[in-house]
Amino acid sequence: MIRRLAAAGLSLSALLALTACGADSSADTARSQDEVTLTIGDQAKTLQTIVAASGALKGAAYKVKWAEFQGAAPLYQAVQAGAADTGFSADLPALQALSGGVKFKNVAALKNDGKHVGIIVRKDSGIDSVKDLKGQKVVVSSAKGSVAEYLLANALKQNGLTYSDVKVQYLLPTDAQAAFASGKVKIWATFGVYQAVGLEQGGRLLVDGADGRVSGYGFIGASDKALADQQKKTALGDFLRRLGTALKWTSTHQDAYAKAIEQRNGADASVAKTLASAAYSQVLPIDSGVNRTVQGVADLMNGIGVLEPNVDVAKSADTSVLK
The missing domain is CATH 3.40.190.10 (Periplasmic binding protein-like II)
Incomplete structure (x- = not known):
């Protein structure tokens, strides 16, 4: 079981934000949504499992391709290389990637109780x-x-x-x-x-990490290149809304979600139940409260020499995809 989990890769550690910018090109305008493919970076099949179990992508006009990684670091390397349009992680790995110069923006926050x-x-x-x-x-x-x-x-x-x-x-x-x-x-x-x-x-x-020992925030993010593509930006906005619906589903259908984790990730029943109970439960716009809390994370880690250079969290967000 452990080997199957290892192959599946990393788990929850927390989700990373989709973003938007750029202008339409004539090629974008001519392209229809059913010709758009989003390559979604994933860890331990977390997003894949949530989306598949909840049926959140049914009826989506665009296509989704999943890119699987063991952890946040290789995921962000893939975003930088153009091998993934998006990724997700907890707050600190996103900050680390931004500090390291990866070209992406945080555009949506996810929240849980930190117990994962x-x-x-x-x-x-x-x-x-x-x-x-x-x-x-x-x-x-x-x-x-x-x-x-x-x-x-x-x-x-x-x-x-x-x-x-x-x-x-x-x-x-x-x-x-x-x-x-x-x-x-x-x-x-x-x-x-x-x-x-x-x-x-x-x-x-x-x-x-409960009781404020971690922020409980994750981020969904997108590469600057993906965000400059107007058709992808539109699809990303739709994906975020669907992901929000999927996360609400996991909080009200924990048994079904745990079963899906067993089937798709190779986890045994007790591990799957633990993971289901610790999942992110909301997709949130990035507001001043999110920025203030996560800036505290950045400042502490900068103070001990782990995050260098420091990151301005508010300036690293683009709120135009998820209002």
């Missing part, structure tokens, strides 16, 4: 509180600048510790999962399916 991000420890670790992390090695998944790293930094701050009080090692989730299961890693900051599997394999939740 957690620091888990092995039951024999002797770690009983966040303060016990001082001097310890903590594995963070996946790359530098993940939402799991923000949880670690913020939890340390809230407990009177600094980021330099721990020794951070970065491992891709599949590698970290294997090391955690074997006992080679005893403290793991992770998310989504990997958090759920780690808890099944001898792990104990030390702290999760």
Whole structure:
């Protein structure tokens, strides 16, 4: 089961925003919507599963092609290379990509309660509180600048510790999962399916992202190139509205959604149920409240040297696709 999950890739970590800009070209004007194909970047078949299970794309005039990635970092590399029109992630991976110069805009926010991000420890670790992390090695998944790293930094701050009080090692989730299961890693900051599997394999939740320890926001985003294509921009706006409907469906049909995760992602029933309960539940316009909250994430991570240069969150958003 773990291998199938690993092949499916990364989970929830949080969704990234579609955006819009640019003018019509004569080629765009002549092209009909049924000739438009959106290449949607996905992680762990998360969006595919939600959309398929809810039937949200029925009747769409455009075509959707899915591009699958193990994590946010390769997803954004694909967006930069033009291999995906969109992607999604939690807030910090989106900020990391923007800081690194990837040409895209955040255009829609997604929200959950933050419980899909957690620091888990092995039951024999002797770690009983966040303060016990001082001097310890903590594995963070996946790359530098993940939402799991923000949880670690913020939890340390809230407990009177600094980021330099721990020794951070970065491992891709599949590698970290294997090391955690074997006992080679005893403290793991992770998310989504990997958090759920780690808890099944001898792990104990030390702290999760609820109660403001993470923002709970994800973003849906689109490349500048895709947004400059007026027909794609129109299709993206429709996709966002349909995704909003699909997410509402997951919150009212958790059993059906969990079953879909089992069937499409290879998860067992208990892991699927955990993932279904932690899903994003809303697609939201990016407003001043979203920008203010996520700017706090950016500022903290810039302060510890993880996000450099810093990002102006409001200037990195385009609100014209989703009103």
